[in-house]
Amino acid sequence: MQKITLLINCPDRKGIVTTITQFILEKQGNIVYLDQHVDREERVFFMRVEAEFDEPDFSLAQFEKQFVDQFEADYQLKYQLYDALHKPRLALFVSKYDHCLYDLLGRNASGELEVEIPLIISNHPDLEIVAKRFDIPFKFIPVTKATKAAAEAEQIRIIRDNKIDLIVLARYMQIVSNDFVSQFKHQIINIHHSFLPAFIGAKPYHAAFERGVKIIGATSHYVTADLDEGPIIEQEIVRVSHVHSVQDFILKGRDLEKVVLARAIKAHIEHKVLVYGNKTVIFA
Amino acid sequence: MQKITLLINCPDRKGIVTTITQFILEKQGNIVYLDQHVDREERVFFMRVEAEFDEPDFSLAQFEKQFVDQFEADYQLKYQLYDALHKPRLALFVSKYDHCLYDLLGRNASGELEVEIPLIISNHPDLEIVAKRFDIPFKFIPVTKATKAAAEAEQIRIIRDNKIDLIVLARYMQIVSNDFVSQFKHQIINIHHSFLPAFIGAKPYHAAFERGVKIIGATSHYVTADLDEGPIIEQEIVRVSHVHSVQDFILKGRDLEKVVLARAIKAHIEHKVLVYGNKTVIFA
Amino acid sequence: MQKITLLINCPDRKGIVTTITQFILEKQGNIVYLDQHVDREERVFFMRVEAEFDEPDFSLAQFEKQFVDQFEADYQLKYQLYDALHKPRLALFVSKYDHCLYDLLGRNASGELEVEIPLIISNHPDLEIVAKRFDIPFKFIPVTKATKAAAEAEQIRIIRDNKIDLIVLARYMQIVSNDFVSQFKHQIINIHHSFLPAFIGAKPYHAAFERGVKIIGATSHYVTADLDEGPIIEQEIVRVSHVHSVQDFILKGRDLEKVVLARAIKAHIEHKVLVYGNKTVIFA
Amino acid sequence: MQKITLLINCPDRKGIVTTITQFILEKQGNIVYLDQHVDREERVFFMRVEAEFDEPDFSLAQFEKQFVDQFEADYQLKYQLYDALHKPRLALFVSKYDHCLYDLLGRNASGELEVEIPLIISNHPDLEIVAKRFDIPFKFIPVTKATKAAAEAEQIRIIRDNKIDLIVLARYMQIVSNDFVSQFKHQIINIHHSFLPAFIGAKPYHAAFERGVKIIGATSHYVTADLDEGPIIEQEIVRVSHVHSVQDFILKGRDLEKVVLARAIKAHIEHKVLVYGNKTVIFA
Structure with a gap:
């Protein structure tokens, strides 16, 4: 069949x-x-x-x-x-935060996501231990301003070699270049740790704390040339109050990030996401 | 057209x-x-x-x-x-709680629900003032054990006379008989003040408080012969904590009841609810 | 006592x-x-x-x-x-949207809010019928660019005459002047129909639709000199999807606005809100 | 200090x-x-x-x-x-479901939970591979009707030897005896995969599907002699609809279970839970 x-x-x-x-x-x-x-x-x-x-x-x-x-x-x-019977192949990009990485690898080990993860790429060596725990090849590619172009060329080469279908920026703390993005249109999913379009850019939990919001959120979206402006796939929120510190926001936010990223990946790999303009249709 | x-x-x-x-x-x-x-x-x-x-x-x-x-x-x-162009005609059944009644009449006056409300029926005279404020006929039909059959016969007659399409039990504090129910299959919507099937029956907020739940809910459903067992149309919840008294549960629950009942009515009158077995398909 | x-x-x-x-x-x-x-x-x-x-x-x-x-x-x-036994006196400011007005008057008639509402002020005559239904004095004070200062002077006079404790902008579609705001510090509550700080300014539901968000919100806050920037008191959200039109966003948002505004008013009148910097401490 | x-x-x-x-x-x-x-x-x-x-x-x-x-x-x-500076020691009890186990071990590896996990006990050998990945001792203690008393005696011995402060039943598919429970009063936390008190007992997702609910939940609670009746620590819910199969309920529920169990453990180890009667006070 x-x-x-x-x-x-x-x-x-x-x-x-x-x-x-x-x-x-x-x-x-x-x-x-x-x-x-x-x-x-x-x-x-x-x-x-x-x-x-x-x-x-x-x-x-x-x-x-x-x-x-x-x-x-x-x-x-x-x-x-x-x-529909092809098993999607994912590359996970990470930096130092490990919660999304642990979450995705745990889900995959549990059989919850039906994907292959042949590749973890990081600009820091810290999370190699996590990759090892799940027996997944870890590629450390440092990125500096000077080496960025070469680093991305290397990333692209490995992605191509591994026939990757989807790139997941699982709290990857680097902005990818427009050139990189243009090669993988609607094939890069990012998790942003705010309820977009609120708190675009760096340190959104700090900004949310500063503003005194009563709810924080996380957003998964396709990566486009405009930072944090790509088509939104999924969002989720959690209540906060004056008793919570920035550190509490960050901790609560981790659970949001994990769930929102996982839901977005699931919708994508099941081909339930149709991008139209800068918006998404998410089929049931 | x-x-x-x-x-x-x-x-x-x-x-x-x-x-x-x-x-x-x-x-x-x-x-x-x-x-x-x-x-x-x-x-x-x-x-x-x-x-x-x-x-x-x-x-x-x-x-x-x-x-x-x-x-x-x-x-x-x-x-x-x-x-699809026929404007549905609703009969609202109430007793003494007025919050769902105010809410539905306010929504209708705002043009949010596109229905006719030619009739409010109550087993208590208290809410006639509300009906008057919105210029809607109010029919006081007291119900006692002895008069229940006659009262329901009277209710049915008025419902028929007014060509009612949907009966809404808006915190009507009387159990309607199986005979009554059988005459209006999937045409009676009730709002129950708990997250069904938890806390079936009387005083669900008290029962929820007693059990120490951290979330309370409300449920709208079609009325069937089995009390609180009919097909569920909509549910919603709100968080509670140890700082909340039973009275707080009741107050918070009022907002749930209003919203859940209104959503169920809206889905029903737009013919988006399909009952199948004891469940509902709610089309988008 | x-x-x-x-x-x-x-x-x-x-x-x-x-x-x-x-x-x-x-x-x-x-x-x-x-x-x-x-x-x-x-x-x-x-x-x-x-x-x-x-x-x-x-x-x-x-x-x-x-x-x-x-x-x-x-x-x-x-x-x-x-x-703590003084019953707060509220002035409601409205324009043409009636859902928050109906909601607040219904809550007050139900005894849910323990306040006096001696005054509804509007820059349009449309909602006088709502005020009449609840027997509340309605003061129509039109506002144009030319008459704004005089209109606000008139508003302030009536507010003082009625010994108002709290001004509620219940979808009042006029920006109040800094001078007006300065006279009622932390005594003016507004409901903004977005999840602030996202979608500041006019037509937030349209902006949210355009951005393709998966969740919309409403925010109640104290009014300060900076539009939509005052201390946030309460926020709430609801899920949306690609099946919803702007009109659906607006309809769903109405329920958010009603609940969020009512919660903020309740917290304020029970003296549970302490403003600190541009943030609020909301006691339980 | x-x-x-x-x-x-x-x-x-x-x-x-x-x-x-x-x-x-x-x-x-x-x-x-x-x-x-x-x-x-x-x-x-x-x-x-x-x-x-x-x-x-x-x-x-x-x-x-x-x-x-x-x-x-x-x-x-x-x-x-x-x-307050003592690091709590946890024993995790599991059977075949691995999602809560992966989640808790991932959180601990991330430094999110500040606990020691010297011990995983299971009545099935399947999850030893997970324990190995995180370098945690795994004790396989099979339980049959005939061996239950002996098995529990063995469990208790190991728990005592390891100076365990908290026992976490992370989808442990065995009912623990009253005798076992009585030895660890308010020291055993279970995750039940329903919104208690709805759907007590086995196969709650199937029961929820059968009932046609529009929201499913998960509940963490202290284990007492009465199955699924202990003091509730935390609950969370997620929306479902007619498009979801039982299998979808189960998948969505996994995320609830993970988050609800983790929150309960966190509240417990920070000594923020006070049990009173059959209810909990959860301090902020």
Whole structure:
């Protein structure tokens, strides 16, 4: 059996659900999931379909070709087509904070995330011990202002070599360059430790404490050229009060960061995230 | 223009989305909303469709007849078909607590709920002043053990006379009889002041306080023959702590009750609730 | 019996709880509530005390004088002393949105807030009908650029005449002048329809929609000279997703605004809010 | 320097805060934290104090003796006195689920929990690999109906040998006997995967799914003789909907379980939990 996940968006028009589901049926596909959404303001149609194909001679490439021929131009349609049975390969970028790293490796060891993690990259050597505990190759690539370009070239090379599908900045304390970002469009997820767009930039917990907010948050988003401005995938919050110090904010925030990052990764690897403009459609 | 909302559920099978959307297209309908869900364990298919028909000679009755002929038997399909432009008519049942009543009348006066409220029924005279403030007829029908059957007969008569679509028990402190319930299947919404199934029955805030919970809740549900056991529509919670007295629980709970009841009513009147077994599918 | 609420803050030092509770005991006071907090970073001590005095000849003025003599200079102490049995008098400022107004008047009619509301002031005539329903004087004071100073003078006069303790901007769509603000320091509460400091200024729901956030919020705060920058009293949030339009954000936000504003008012009138710098200590 | 944490409860009476803070001051203590609470219904006074003693010859034993002499009988006072600088020693009990185990070991490795974990006990051998990753001794003690008494005797022996302060049932899938519980009063914390008191007993996620709830929860509590009935320390919830399967409930619940258990452990080891009757006071 083969299984596909298909994400599409295009200008809305009558009969589109019918036409596409008809196409899949004709290819002997069994639709096991279908979710669609129409943005009424923008008049854009979004759909996510999972379909199974039992025919032994089903060819994903041929399916894609026919799909493109029939719809792409006519419907001004953008699509993403995935082999749903492929196990995504993740590279984790870290620096010195280890809580997201422990959390993701624990989840993966538990079988909660169905991914391969062939690679941890860090600009500091500190977390090699964590990687070792989970038997994952750890690549220490220091980054200074002077070496940044070379370091990123090295990172990119290793990412390519390891056929990485998704780069996770798990509290990686370095800004990645526009050049780097442009090579992995919507393939880099970051966790920012504030409720964006509040407290963009460095030390958001300190800024939140200073402002006297009663709720703090964390935000996972795709990384784009504009720092902390990429499409938001997930957010979560927790209450704080005057009894909490900045240190308490940081501690409470760790749990937010872990959960929000994990949820974003899960949505991404299950191909439930469709980026549109600077926003995301997250299918159920 | 006419607009319909169609809710269906039936055993899942291949091609069902295609077939039904095709049917609507053939009737010159424009699908403006489609949401479907498959319960994989039970293998049941659920769908909600909103469609607009511009043809001046569109007939809802004829549409329904053709739909039934084509699908009901063949697909073992259950359906609800609504004129989406009909303004629902609500009867509010109250006793002495006025917060949900004020809230619903305020929302309606604000234009937030698009309903008619031609009738408030109470087993106590206390809240007539509230009804007067909003110029809504108030019917005082006292209920004692001895008069209960007669009182309910009177209630039913008035409900029928007023062509009521939905009965809202807005902290109505009387148990309605099975006979009453059976006449308005999935047309009676209650607000229970606990996080069901915890604290069924009387004085749930006291029971929650006694148990020492750290979170309290409220639940709106359809009323069935089994007290507090009907299909849940909506729930919400709020944190409490040892500093809160029972009285604090009650005060905090009032806000939960208001919001949860209002959300449930809104989902119901927009035909977004599909009851299946003792559970609900709530479409987006 | 007389009952006082005392709020103090001063540089932290050893023995301060002991000294002040000792003082109250000597005056025959019975402490029924005491909550204290120390900001360890700033080394500031905060305390809230409720005490009852049964002596028939207890004099609040005399208590205050002795308290000041003993502590103010020596401890560099700032204090607020309230007659806890005084019923606060509120002026509600509104424009065209009626949901917070209905909510507050409903709460007050229910006995949930223990306040007097002798005055509703509006720069539009639209909500007079709401005021009438609850038998509350409604004062229509139009505000244009040209008449703003005169209008505010008129507002201030009425506020003084009515011995108002707290001004509530219940979605009042006018910026009040610095001069107005300076006359009622920490006596004006506003509800802002975003999760501050995100989306300061006009049309925050539209901005939130544009940014693609997954959670929206509301914030109540004291009004200061800097728009939307005053000390935050309360915040609350609700989840949103791609299925929600701006209009859905606005509708969901209404419930946040109502609850957050009501909680802030309740904390204020119970003298549980202590402003310190641009932050608040909210006692339990 | 020495630092103590003192928890007390006793019948409420005038002047008690003053008297006890006075006592500490006389012993040259510097109170760095004081939180008190009065249960007005039960008229019980609760207090938590942290105090530092710089005198080189301060003796905790002597302090305790004088404290008892002065207050215990006279105030009908119950107290707990801790050396706040002692690092608590935890034994983790697990079975086959590894998510709470990974989470707690990750937190400890991160320095988030300041505890020693000298011991993991399991009735299954499966999780030895996790213990090894974090270099923690793993003791496999199988439990059958026939061997239960002997197994518990063995567990108790090891717990005593390791001077364990707190036993954490981190999804340990065995009911511990009353005899076992009685030996470690308020020293055993369990995580139950429901919002207690809803869904007591086995398979709560399945029961929640069956009931059609819109929110699921997790609860940490002290273990008592009555299953799932002990004093609640912490609860948290997450929204679910009809799109979620039982498997989704379980996955979402894992994050709740991890966070709720970690919060409860943190509150306990910081001596912020005071059990009173079957409820807890959780100090800030």
